[in-house]
Amino acid sequence: MKKLTIVVPALNEEEVLNNTLQRLLKIESKLIQAQILDHSSDILVVDDGSVDQTWKIIKHYHEKNKGIKGIKLSRNFGHQNALIAGLQATVISADLVVTIDADLQDDPETINEMINCFAGGAEIVYGVRNDRTTDTWFKRNSAGLFYKLLNLLGIKLIPNHADFRLMSQRAVKTFLQYKERNLFIRGIIPLLGFSTAKVYYKRTPRLAGKSKYPLKKMLAFAWNGITSFSIIPVRFILALGIFTSSLGAVMFFYSIITKWLGLTVHGWSSLMVSIWILGGLQMISLGIIGEYIGKIMTEVKQRPRYTIQSYLK
Structure with a gap:
């Protein structure tokens, strides 16, 4: 049996984090009971410099359940760096790693299907949204334009895939060899070259709280992706x-x-x-x-x- 670590970057997520951890624990427990995962499988929450009660909630769950682990960054270093912090902390012990945002707009029930793909030989499994009806008209169309633009620039992305994915230990180790500071993870992962698979799910609205990617951050993220990969x-x-x-x-x-x-x-x-x-x-x-x-x-x-x-x- 393999050990799974679910890495969850979190920034000011006090309103949803309780629900998130309960759902992820339930999913992992079922997989452990079904003897699909090793009993040492855990969840790592990376607090990316939150100023609310996020870290307090993580500590509370850690005291009750040692399967909940936490990393607190000294300040807000950004979503991508929080993901990297989580991957670097888990790569030694975890056989496979799933990354998912704390708002759970990406369906965590899909993790079971991801593990099935991994068992079938895929070392990277992409979570791909097949329904974006919950997004605004502007966000849907700007996302489509973003993928088309980067494709024209020669940057191969997986359309409608964000940072919800499963990676084998070998894939994570290979990814961490990329040492650039301006790291565009969504563009790097397809370059690793391992066998891949896709699972599809419907994106759901946030239960509470606000999106951590307003228009300004979305534009900055898109520009970083373009300038990190293309001249x-x-x-x-x-x-x-x-x-x-x-x-x-x-x-x-x-x-x-x-x-x-x-x-x-x-x-x-x-x-x-x-x-x-x-x-x-x-x-x-x-x-x-x-x-x-x-x-x-x-x-x-x-x-x-x-x-x-x-x-x-």
């Missing part, structure tokens, strides 16, 4: 520069011809519009290049991804 934005700047230079050459010859024909028209508006457009393009180009330079600076410094304040083993 196409920089190549676009090069293409734009070539196009602008070519257009400038055409306008140069056009100016000579109109001057020679005596058709020159003096105008302040056309000059100012040209200056503003070119100035705007230059600022955008510098911003994109600066984004990549900033990422290089972050990687060179090699600062730790997170700091653990407390660990309940």
Whole structure:
């Protein structure tokens, strides 16, 4: 029998965490009783710098049940780093790891099906949403656009898959060899190359609390994914520069011809519009290049991804 660890990143989830832990414990207990999982299987909650009662709830459950473990990060390091903290803490002892968000909008009952896929030889099992009717119109369509855009940029993602997945110990160890600080997990996992499977489920509304991914964070997450995996934005700047230079050459010859024909028209508006457009393009180009330079600076410094304040083993 295999040991399963369920890794649950949590940020200010006091309103749902009790329900989450009870449901996950129930699911794991059934699998242990059915002798599908080893009795040492557990749940690890990673508190990503919560300022509410999240850590207090984790400690309470840990005192009652040693199968509930907890990591408290010293501050909010971000969802992706909280996941990595959980994976690094479990990779030594767990034969397979499931990651799932604390709000349980991803159906935890699917874990049983994931384990069946693992038993069938899959080392990575993706949880894929086949129904997003609970999402807003904007979120559904922006998500679809996001997947299409990244696919055009050569970044292979699993559509409608977030961070609900099962991974074997070998897959987790291989994933943790990727040392970059700007880590886009959803893009890295498909690169590992192990046998994979998909399980489908319906995404449900939050029981309580607020989403930890408002529009601002969603846009930042999307931009991080693009710049972490592709240099196409920089190549676009090069293409734009070539196009602008070519257009400038055409306008140069056009100016000579109109001057020679005596058709020159003096105008302040056309000059100012040209200056503003070119100035705007230059600022955008510098911003994109600066984004990549900033990422290089972050990687060179090699600062730790997170700091653990407390660990309940």
